[in-house]
Amino acid sequence: MWSCTKSRKHLNAYMDGELPERKSRLVERHLAGCPTCLSKFDGLRGLAPLLEKDELPPVPAGLSARILAEAAFRQKHKEAQKTSGWEWLGFLFQPWLVRGATTAALIVGLAMGALMGWTSYPRPDSAQWMTTNENVARNMYAFDVLGAEPRGSIEAATLALLDDGR
Amino acid sequence: MPDCPENDELLLQAVGRGDLAAFSRIVERHQTWAWRVAYRFTGNEDDASDIVQEAFLRLLDASGRYRPTAKFRTYFYQIISRLCLDQAKKKRLLLLETVPDIPDPSPDITDTMMRRENASAVRAALDALPPNQRLAIVLRYYENLGYEEIASALETTTKAVERLLARGRERLRDVLGRRENFFQFPSGGFSAFTRLKE
Ligand SMILES: [Zn+2]
Numbered sequence: 320m321w322s323c324t325k326s327r328k329h330l331n332a333y334m335d336g337e338l339p340e341r342k343s344r345l346v347e348r349h350l351a352g353c354p355t356c357l358s359k360f361d362g363l364r365g366l367a368p369l370l371e372k373d374e375l376p377p378v379p380a381g382l383s384a385r386i387l388a389e390a391a392f393r394q395k396h397k398e399a400q401k402t403s404g405w406e407w408l409g410f411l412f413q414p415w416l417v418r419g420a421t422t423a424a425l426i427v428g429l430a431m432g433a434l435m436g437w438t439s440y441p442r443p444d445s446a447q448w449m450t451t452n453e454n455v456a457r458n459m460y461a462f463d464v465l466g467a468e469p470r471g472s473i474e475a476a477t478l479a480l481l482d483d484g485r
Numbered sequence: 486m487p488d489c490p491e492n493d494e495l496l497l498q499a500v501g502r503g504d505l506a507a508f509s510r511i512v513e514r515h516q517t518w519a520w521r522v523a524y525r526f527t528g529n530e531d532d533a534s535d536i537v538q539e540a541f542l543r544l545l546d547a548s549g550r551y552r553p554t555a556k557f558r559t560y561f562y563q564i565i566s567r568l569c570l571d572q573a574k575k576k577r578l579l580l581l582e583t584v585p586d587i588p589d590p591s592p593d594i595t596d597t598m599m600r601r602e603n604a605s606a607v608r609a610a611l612d613a614l615p616p617n618q619r620l621a622i623v624l625r626y627y628e629n630l631g632y633e634e635i636a637s638a639l640e641t642t643t644k645a646v647e648r649l650l651a652r653g654r655e656r657l658r659d660v661l662g663r664r665e666n667f668f669q670f671p672s673g674g675f676s677a678f679t680r681l682k683e
Contacts, residue, residue: 331651335625337632337643362658369661370626373528373607378520382534383512386541390508393545398503 321349326356334363493557501548508548512541518628519565525623526569526616528608532576536568543568562630562638566620573616610660618653621646 326349332338333346350357493514499507519540523533543564551560611619617639624630624638632643639646 331654332632332647335632335650337647363654366654366657367626369607369657370611370622373525373605373611375521375524376530378516378537379530379534382520382537383516386512386516386538387505387509389538389542390545391505393542394503394505 320352321345323349323353323356326350326353327359330356330360330363334360494553497544497548497551497557498553500545501551508541508545511544515561516541519561521627522562522565522623523569525611525627526620527572528612532572536565536572540565540568559634559637562624562628562634563640566624566638566640569620570616573619606661610657613660614653614656618649618656621649622653622657625650 326346329338329342329346333343338346350360493511496507496511500511516537519537520533523536523540524530527533527536540561544561547564611622614622620639621635624635630638632646635646636643639649
């Protein structure tokens with residue numbers, strides 16, 4: 320004969336008809352001789368009629384129409400992508416590809432910067448006492464942006480052409 | 486509920502080949518029970534509508550990859566179950582974000598309590614269950630599924646299903662028992678049991 324603990328452990332499966340035949344008989348034998356477990360079993364059985372009291376509204380009108388409209392839209396979109404032959408464009412916008420391209424561009428930029436002699440640290444010849452702003456200003460003037468165009472340069476030729484045109 | 490398994494599997498394969506008429510047939514055949522599961526789980530028409538719509542559209546999106554190794558119903562129960570549990574998770578997060586730490590008796594909250602009071606006790610008890618217990622209860626009682634079927638819908642084991650049901654029932658009994666004397670079995674304990682056995 321099964322104990323209360325053991326019988327109660329199987330009470331749910333027994334009620335749901337999920338217990339093998341042999342075990343079901345053991346549960347039944349226990350219930351027949353144990354009012355405490357039997358009242359527990361009755362309580363479990365009492366749930367089904369209660370749960371039926373939960374009301375179920377009908378399927379909302381228009382729900383299936385909404386689903387079908389969305390499905391038709393998706394299908395059309397898919398077909399349009401296929402027939403236009405531009406679906407490979409979608410491939411270009413894959414997140415991993417975009418990220419990869421960004422990284423590659425960054426690496427190329429850094430490499431070019433290094434080749435052109437740019438450094439992010441102060442060079443020995445830069446005046447240590449200058450403030451950052453002063454350094455920026457000095458660098459600005461170092462790029463001959465305000466000076467006259469050197470003779471023989473493209474700029475000089477362009478200006479000459481413009482002068483001629485006037 | 487209409488049940489014609491071979492047809493459903495064939496229909497879904499046709500959907501996979503772009504046949505929208507087949508999709509429409511599937512919606513027609515299964516929307517009622519899909520609605521039933523979603524509504525019994527959420528207790529809310531808007532949330533249930535969202536779940537049903539999303540479930541069918543996921544079916545559509547996945548139809549191209551569908552192989553009839555799994556029964557249509559099992560497959561669809563799985564999709565709906567996943568959506569139900571996701572929805573519960575989202576709702577919980579939203580609640581955590583919007584409900585202030587210190588409850589203040591604003592008209593809003595009083596209003597909610599009033600509505601709670603008016604809602605059916607059973608609905609309130611179902612809502613009080615943790616989502617996976619509630620879903621197991623819904624699939625067992627309203628869909629009449631066996632442990633094996635519930636297990637595949639919830640992507641778990643039959644042992645786990647047995648535990649979910651046991652805990653869910655225990656909790657339902659606690660909540661409902663506190664409200665009214667719901668559990669007086671009409672025809673009395675042992676006699677009812679012996680009659681059941683006949
Ligand atoms: Zn006992």
